[in-house]
Amino acid sequence: xxxxxxxxxxxxxxxxxxxxxxSALRTLTTSLPHLSFTFTTLPIGFQTxxxxxxxxxxxxxxxxxxxxxxxxxxxxxxxxxxxxxxNSPIVGLRKKLDLYANIRPVxxxxxxxxxxxxxxxxxxxxxxTEDLYVKEExxxxxxxxxxxxxxxxxxxxxxxxxxxARMAGQIAVRREEMxxxxxxxxxxxxxxxxxxxxxxxxxxxxxEVLTGAEFAGKGLVVEEQIVxxxxxxxxxxxxxxxxxxxxxxxxxxxxxxxxxxxxxxxLVPSANVGDTFVVGEPCHGSAPDIEGKGIANPxxxxxSAGCMLEFMGEIEGARRIYDAVDEHLREGTVTAVDLGGxxxxxEIVEDILKRL
Ligand code: NAI
Ligand code: MG
Numbered sequence: 595x596x597x598x599x600x601x602x603x604x605x606x607x608x609x610x611x612x613x614x615x616x617s618a619l620r621t622l623t624t625s626l627p628h629l630s631f632t633f634t635t636l637p638i639g640f641q642t643x644x645x646x647x648x649x650x651x652x653x654x655x656x657x658x659x660x661x662x663x664x665x666x667x668x669x670x671x672x673x674x675x676x677x678x679x680x681n682s683p684i685v686g687l688r689k690k691l692d693l694y695a696n697i698r699p700v701x702x703x704x705x706x707x708x709x710x711x712x713x714x715x716x717x718x719x720x721x722x723t724e725d726l727y728v729k730e731e732x733x734x735x736x737x738x739x740x741x742x743x744x745x746x747x748x749x750x751x752x753x754x755x756x757x758x759a760r761m762a763g764q765i766a767v768r769r770e771e772m773x774x775x776x777x778x779x780x781x782x783x784x785x786x787x788x789x790x791x792x793x794x795x796x797x798x799x800x801x802e803v804l805t806g807a808e809f810a811g812k813g814l815v816v817e818e819q820i821v822x823x824x825x826x827x828x829x830x831x832x833x834x835x836x837x838x839x840x841x842x843x844x845x846x847x848x849x850x851x852x853x854x855x856x857x858x859x860x861l862v863p864s865a866n867v868g869d870t871f872v873v874g875e876p877c878h879g880s881a882p883d884i885e886g887k888g889i890a891n892p893x894x895x896x897x898s899a900g901c902m903l904e905f906m907g908e909i910e911g912a913r914r915i916y917d918a919v920d921e922h923l924r925e926g927t928v929t930a931v932d933l934g935g936x937x938x939x940x941e942i943v944e945d946i947l948k949r950l
Contacts (some may be wrong), residue, residue, distance in 0.1 A: 596630045597906070600658055604639035606880025608668020610888065610897035614943045615666050615874070618896045619903075621950045622911050629911055634662065638683050639670040650683035655690050658871070664902050665873045668895065669880040683877070688722050692913065693866035694754065694871060695761045696720040697850040697901065702854055705923030707857030708934045713833040714855050718768070719762040720845025720865060724749045727842045745912040750792045750841060752799050759800035761867070762839035763809050769836065779815040780804055783824050783848070796841050809813075821848070828852060853877055858932040860891030865901035874902030884931055889938045891929040893919055896946060914916035918949040
């Protein structure tokens with residue numbers, strides 16, 4: 595299978611870790627000759643904005659849609675104050691390509707990362723298009739003592755809830771098959787005791803899908819948990835969870851929290867998945883504090899290349915990347931900046947490529 599993959603390093607350490615992920619894909623083809631890759635590098639990010647006036651140039655979107663089957667995205671440096679004409683390009687990309695699921699596997703491997711909690715192996719399946727992130731906010735004068743008031747729309751639709759629940763169910767079944775006998779479980783996360791309309795809809799649609807005809811006889815365990823007690827249990831007993839499905843905001847917060855369980859943001863990958871396109875993306879940002887020094891951990895980006903392959907249906911390629919990284923974390927030398935080892939980016943890449 596010949597795949598045309600876009601590389602969008604973006605800003606900061608994106609420029610250092612995305613080439614590492616591409617080299618892992620290239621190396622994979624030597625042991626999996628049925629696979630081949632062509633790469634095209636596309637501009638995106640704050641640097642691109644300052645040069646061209648757009649953080650997500652039309653040409654980038656057009657090339658992705660017309661020529662590529664998948665992409666790897668690094669990170670962008672989004673200013674925390676509003677800049678006229680600037681919009682987060684990754685949020686824009688998720689909308690334009692309808693990448694409705696954000697999948698974040700978090701796994702401990704019994705490796706050398708200090709602060710790693712043993713036995714964690716979960717996947718957060720986050721709805722990626724709606725909830726409070728529709729960004730329909732407004733503010734107005736509440737009058738008198740109230741002062742200014744700001745409000746935001748939380749939108750949940752049946753369609754989005756249905757497709758994210760299906761995705762979570764499919765992932766749980768695939769993980770069950772890959773693991774052998776251990777049952778797949780999906781935990782539906784919500785706060786419908788308070789938000790009975792919005793989260794109530796998410797909960798009931800997810801339940802209906804996961805206990806319905808598509809998954810009948812697949813042995814899936816379906817349970818649900820209110821999001822605040824889920825945070826508690828995620829910290830106390832993270833080994834309990836398998837697949838967690840959540841609306842956008844809860845999924846965002848839960849997944850960054852879950853990354854702390856395995857020792858570093860520099861280890862955690864993600865995939866933005868739609869019906870026709872996949873963008874692999876490390877969970878971390880552009881890390882301006884360490885950029886340009888050759889010390890960033892490339893593992894989140896390399897694992898994201900694995901995630902991209904997995905959701906493009908190239909399971910064997912994905913498995914080989916995951917295994918090479920896990921083995922490296924157990925046996926090789928780890929990065930100094932985040933994991934207490936001695937290595938920089940280049941040594942990590944070299945060791946993983948050798949194992950691949
Ligand atoms: P960050 O993820 O860039 O960095 C947080 C901390 O983790 C820093 O101390 C950094 O050095 C460390 N870190 C991150 N990735 C690492 C890696 N691969 N290896 C070793 N250490 C690593 O988050 P921060 O500092 O809040 O944001 C910096 C910039 O990144 C901001 O402009 C923000 O808007 C942007 N950002 C972009 C994201 C994206 O493009 N998807 C996501 C999050 C932040
Ligand atoms: Mg986040």
